[in-house]
Structure formats: C-alpha cells, structure tokens
Amino acid sequence: MSRHRLVRNLVEDDYYDDDYDDYDEDDYDDYDDTYAPPPKKAPAPKSTPAKQVVAKNFATKNPIPGKVQSTASVGVTKAPPGWGKPTTASPPNAAQKSPPKAASAASSGGVVKPPPGWGAPSLSSPPTTNNHTIEGNLPTATFPKSSSTICRSTTQKSNQGSAASSMSLYTPRPVPDFLRNTKSQLSMVILGHVDAGKSTLMGQVLVATGQVSKRDAAKQGSLAYLLDENESERERGVTMEIGTKTLRVPSHDIVILDAPGHHDFIPVMITGAANADVAILVVAAVTGEFEAGFTGGGQTKEHILLARGLGVTQIIVAVNKLDVEGWSEDRYYQIQKEVQDFLLKQQFKPKRIKFVPISGLTGENIMERKDTDLKSWYKGPTLLEAVDSFMPANRSIEKPPRFIVSDVYAEGRGVVTRGRVVQGYFEVGDRLVVLPVGDPVTVSRLEHLQAPSDDTDDPKRQSIGVAGDTIELVFNDIDIMRLSVGNILSLPNATPPLTNKAKARVIIMDKLTVPIIRGAQVIFHMHSLDVPAVMTKLIATLNGDGSVKKERPRAITSGVNAVVELTLSDKIVMESYSDCRSLGRFVLRRGGDTIAIGIIDETL
Numbered sequence: 001m002s003r004h005r006l007v008r009n010l011v012e013d014d015y016y017d018d019d020y021d022d023y024d025e026d027d028y029d030d031y032d033d034t035y036a037p038p039p040k041k042a043p044a045p046k047s048t049p050a051k052q053v054v055a056k057n058f059a060t061k062n063p064i065p066g067k068v069q070s071t072a073s074v075g076v077t078k079a080p081p082g083w084g085k086p087t088t089a090s091p092p093n094a095a096q097k098s099p100p101k102a103a104s105a106a107s108s109g110g111v112v113k114p115p116p117g118w119g120a121p122s123l124s125s126p127p128t129t130n131n132h133t134i135e136g137n138l139p140t141a142t143f144p145k146s147s148s149t150i151c152r153s154t155t156q157k158s159n160q161g162s163a164a165s166s167m168s169l170y171t172p173r174p175v176p177d178f179l180r181n182t183k184s185q186l187s188m189v190i191l192g193h194v195d196a197g198k199s200t201l202m203g204q205v206l207v208a209t210g211q212v213s214k215r216d217a218a219k220q221g222s223l224a225y226l227l228d229e230n231e232s233e234r235e236r237g238v239t240m241e242i243g244t245k246t247l248r249v250p251s252h253d254i255v256i257l258d259a260p261g262h263h264d265f266i267p268v269m270i271t272g273a274a275n276a277d278v279a280i281l282v283v284a285a286v287t288g289e290f291e292a293g294f295t296g297g298g299q300t301k302e303h304i305l306l307a308r309g310l311g312v313t314q315i316i317v318a319v320n321k322l323d324v325e326g327w328s329e330d331r332y333y334q335i336q337k338e339v340q341d342f343l344l345k346q347q348f349k350p351k352r353i354k355f356v357p358i359s360g361l362t363g364e365n366i367m368e369r370k371d372t373d374l375k376s377w378y379k380g381p382t383l384l385e386a387v388d389s390f391m392p393a394n395r396s397i398e399k400p401p402r403f404i405v406s407d408v409y410a411e412g413r414g415v416v417t418r419g420r421v422v423q424g425y426f427e428v429g430d431r432l433v434v435l436p437v438g439d440p441v442t443v444s445r446l447e448h449l450q451a452p453s454d455d456t457d458d459p460k461r462q463s464i465g466v467a468g469d470t471i472e473l474v475f476n477d478i479d480i481m482r483l484s485v486g487n488i489l490s491l492p493n494a495t496p497p498l499t500n501k502a503k504a505r506v507i508i509m510d511k512l513t514v515p516i517i518r519g520a521q522v523i524f525h526m527h528s529l530d531v532p533a534v535m536t537k538l539i540a541t542l543n544g545d546g547s548v549k550k551e552r553p554r555a556i557t558s559g560v561n562a563v564v565e566l567t568l569s570d571k572i573v574m575e576s577y578s579d580c581r582s583l584g585r586f587v588l589r590r591g592g593d594t595i596a597i598g599i600i601d602e603t604l
C-alpha cells in the first residue's frame with residue numbers, strides 16, 4: 001500500500017463524514033456496516049502487563065451498601081440511582097431514587113408536571129419504532145493523569161497477545177428481529193464551562209419530567225445536588241465526577257452524563273463525552289460569564305472540540321441564565337451567532353444544532369414556556385422538545401460484540417460490571433473473554449440501567465444488551481481482582497487487537513503553542529483510559545484536500561491534519577476506527593491541554 005493511499009482523505013470533512021451519515025434521516029435505519037472479517041493476523045503472545053494504564057470510574061457516585069468494589073478499580077464506588085435493580089421486576093421509574101436529604105427548600109420556580117409520554121417511563125406508553133444503528137462510545141481506562149480525581153492503576157497481566165485479534169474466527173451471530181425495532185437508546189452528555197448551570201439544569205429536568213418529586217428536590221437544598229451527590233462536590237460547589245441519571249422522552253430512553261466543567265477535570269469530561277451520542281452544551285448568558293467561558297481559557301470551546309472529536313454529532317445549545325439578562329432577545333441571538341459559528345467550524349451539521357433559551361434555575365422553557373417576555377419573541381421548541389427531536393443513533397448491532405467496563409463491584413457472590421455495549425449484543429449465557437487479562441466469564445445475569453421501554457413484547461429484550469444500551473453484566477465465575485474499569489468484554493472468537501502501537505490520523509488543535517516533534521510525549525485518552533504515549537513517527541502532514549503536503553515532517557504545528565505513529569507505554573485494546581469506532585477514537589493531551597483528536601487507521 002503506498003504512503004499516499006494510507007494518508008488520503010484525512011481532511012476534517014472526511015474525518016467526520018461517517019458520523020454524519022449515521023444520522024441522515026434517509027439512511028439511519030439501514031444496517032450499512034455489516035461485518036466483514038479482517039485479514040487473518042498472527043496469534044496472540046501471552047502475558048502482557050497493563051500496569052501503566054489508568055482508568056476512570058464514572059458510573060457510580062456513592063458507595064453501594066453491601067457491595068464491595070474491586071480493589072482493582074477506583075477507590076470510590078458510586079451508584080447511580082436505580083442501577084442494579086432488576087429491570088423486568090421494577091417499574092422503570094424506579095431507576096430514579098430520591099437523593100439524600102438536605103436542609104433548605106430548592107428553588108421552587110417553574111417546576112412543571114410532565115405531560116403523558118415524558119419522563120416517568122411507562123411500559124404502556126406509545127411505542128416508538130426506531131431501527132437501530134450507530135455505535136456508541138464508552139468509557140475506558142489508563143495512565144498517570146494530570147489532574148483528574150478518579151484514577152487508578154491496574155496491574156493485571158494479560159494473557160492476550162500484541163496486535164493480534166481472533167476476529168478471523170468470527171462468524172457473525174444472527175440478530176433477533178426484535179432487536180432491529182427497539183426504542184432509541186441515547187447517551188447524552190451535559191457540557192459547558194464551570195458554573196454554566198449544568199447540574200442545576202439537569203436537576204430541573206429530572207423534576208420537570210417527574211423523575212424526582214418536587215418534595216424530594218426541595219429536600220436537597222439545591223437542584224444541582226440531584227446530580228452532584230458526592231459530599232466534596234457539594235462542599236466545593238463544583239462537579240468533579242460524571243453524574244449519571246436516566247430520562248425518558250417519547251422518542252428516546254436516555255442516559256444523562258453530567259460532566260464537570262472545570263478545566264482540572266477535563267479527563268473526566270473526556271470519559272463522559274466518549275460515552276455519548278448527543279450533547280447539551282450549557283452556556284451562561286450572563287454578561288461576562290458567557291465571555292469568560294467562550295473565550296480565552298474558558299472550557300466551552302474545548303468541550304465542543306472534544307465532544308465532536310469523540311463522536312458527538314448532535315448538539316443542543318441551552319442558552320442558560322437568560323432570566324438574569326431579562327430574557328433579552330438581543331443577548332440570545334448574539335450568543336447564538338458566536339456559538340453557531342464555532343460549531344459549524346467544528347463540522348457539526350446545521351440541522352444537527354439547536355439553540356434553546358432557558359433558565360435552569362426557574363425551569364423556564366425546559367418543559368413549558370410561561371414568561372411573557374420570552375414568549376414575545378421565542379417560538380421554537382422547549383428544551384425537552386428539542387431533546388425529543390434528536391435523531392436516533394445508528395448502532396452496529398451486527399458487528400462483533402464489544403462492551404466497555406465503566407465500573408466493577410461485588411454483589412453477593414457475584415461480580416458486577418457496568419458499562420455500555422458499543423457494538424453487537426450480549427445476552428445471558430454468553431461466554432465471554434475479559435480483555436486484556438484474557439479470563440473467560442459467563443454472563444449469569446444482565447440488567448439495564450433503565451429498563452428498555454420497547455415497542456416489543458419480547459421479554460428477551462430485557463435480558464439482552466444491544467449496542468447503545470448501558471447495562472450491568474453479572475458473573476459468578478471470576479475473581480473481582482481480575483476485572484477493572486476500562487476492560488473490554490468480547491466473544492472469545494472475536495477479540496479485538498491488544499497493542500501499544502498504532503498508525504493514526506490526528507487533527508491538531510488550533511491552540512497548540514509548542515509544535516509536536518518526533519518523540520513528543522503525550523497522554524493518550526481513549527474512553528476512560530489514559531496512557532502515556534510517544535509520537536514515534538511523524539508520517540505526513542496533509543493539505544486541505546487530503547493529499548500529502550509533506551512526508552516525514554520535522555514538526556507538526558497547530559491546525560494541521562497529520563498521520564502519525566503512536567507508541568503507548570502499555571498495551572491496550574484498540575481497533576481501527578473502521579472496525580469499531582468506540583475503540584478507534586482518541587484524544588491527545590499534553591501539559592493539561594488537549595492538543596489533538598484522532599482516529600486509528602491501523603493497529604500495529
């Protein structure tokens with residue numbers, strides 16, 4: 001294969017084309033990524049340590065009484081309300097528990113009751129048929145991290161080999177018909193600069209949709225506490241970890257990932273964005289606050305860049321705190337223009353961007369519009385109407401199954417791994433392999449974070465986790481020490497490559513100050529993994545049309561598209577982007593700054 005062929009089509013437009021196609025109305029119900037077995041590769045060598053890999057646990061926020069977390073994982077286990085409850089037995093809304101008590105009353109303004117079909121899941125609600133499709137993203141693991149809170153190292157030894165995979169042995173397993181007609185499952189990350197109002201807004205959404213009662217919300221003292229459940233977050237008034245909640249709207253079952261806005265917690269935010277299909281970007285309209293978050297050192301632009309690079313293709317911009325600006329139309333449109341220009345530059349399609357003026361504090365225009373000043377000029381959707389109008393994601397359900405572990409804990413005699421199915425499907429009785437350690441396991445139980453409210457009567461849906469579902473897999477035949485956050489579960493005859501080297505295309509961020517040279521050290525972030533890495537080869541820089549601009553450049557500067565070879569300090573499971581998007585996308589950071597987003601062309 002010529003070098004030219006290897007590096008063609010690396011311009012941003014093409015980089016993103018596949019994602020856009022996933023959401024085209026005309027083709028989203030096509031299963032267009034049927035699996036084709038890759039060329040046979042060498043068998044895997046044994047015993048590869050993965051000790052430098054550090055994984056971020058985000059699935060749970062509070063210790064789970066009676067549950068013992070794997071010491072191979074982050075020290076604090078947090079349980080999102082509802083997680084772990086039998087999905088078939090409990091009412092769907094049981095997934096949302098009242099948070100702990102608090103003192104004063106929450107802001108009472110604007111909490112409204114949900115109309116039928118919103119929020120409170122109902123198995124008898126009108127079915128929504130959305131054929132499945134894209135693939136999602138999941139959290140994973142990794143190395144020394146700069147600033148993040150939750151990280152841990154693993155010392156597991158791998159029984160798997162280098163870039164070998166077993167996929168040449170894989171025969172695609174048949175997909176049951178009902179899996180093609182399940183209700184859309186979306187993972188939605190909440191992004192935005194620190195204090196933009198993300199947690200308050202999501203707290204308001206949970207109350208407005210009936211997921212949390214007004215009374216329970218009032219007990220919290222702050223709507224943000226519904227998401228910020230951890231004591232240190234409450235003391236500091238800053239989100240530090242991913243808060244996970246569930247939500248139902250007529251067209252989608254949604255897992256909400258509330259990401260931290262502070263710069264120090266970008267690695268945690270990366271984990272959330274890597275898990276998401278869609279995003280709500282919260283910007284504070286208050287004079288000075290928007291500017292601080294959008295220009296200079298603000299996190300708004302970095303969050304947009306990261307989300308786009310990690311596969312988010314649909315975004316709602318919630319122009320928040322407009323109550324403080326007297327519901328000013330001028331202020332709203334000024335912010336809309338600035339943010340829209342930036343989103344378009346980052347290759348978001350115009351039809352996949354929506355702007356909604358709101359107040360997370362009062363609840364205005366979240367489910368209902370009451371304010372006369374706002375009503376006088378805004379005729380668009382409410383926030384929840386905009387959420388409902390997200391396109392379902394295409395899921396690669398026919399590809400080899402992939403599950404990325406985001407939390408591990410003991411329950412009774414079993415071990416529970418929670419995470420997201422990013423490809424294929426899993427069911428009770430499946431015999432799987434845990435990567436990178438290589439241990440076999442059998443799925444003894446499977447539970448959904450939120451019971452699927454499908455338009456199918458097939459009870460089997462409850463015991464199957466299909467691409468896009470956030471689930472728990474319970475095992476009785478493995479020691480908890482052999483599992484950790486960032487592990488990948490797959491069928492033994494369809495394992496992905498385990499390697500520390502890859503050829504990748506990268507887009508260098510505009511704000512890069514020090515050029516990248518061969519040997520540059522970076523931190524490689526993939527789902528919840530952070531691994532030290534070195535740019536071992538600068539293969540080429542590219543022109544805007546994807547043609548090679550310069551082979552073997554001495555340095556790569558800001559705004560450039562390039563092809564590089566990366567060598568990680570440890571082997572991890574990764575795949576070419578064309579084989580598995582969630583295991584083929586990454587972010588590079590250096591000195592606490594994001595310097596590039598990339599996709600893997602080839603594992604080496």
Ligand SMILES: Nc1nc2c(ncn2[C@@H]2O[C@H](COP(=O)(O)OP(=O)(O)OP(=O)(O)O)[C@@H](O)[C@H]2O)c(=O)[nH]1
Binds near residue numbers: 200224259
């Ligand atoms: N006036 C007004 N204040 C708001 C609104 N939304 C949030 N706030 C306030 O803004 C502050 C920050 O809100 P949070 O919800 O904690 O912000 P956040 O974006 O989740 O913060 P981090 O997660 O730490 O980045 C709190 O004091 C909220 O009460 C709003 O719509 N109007």
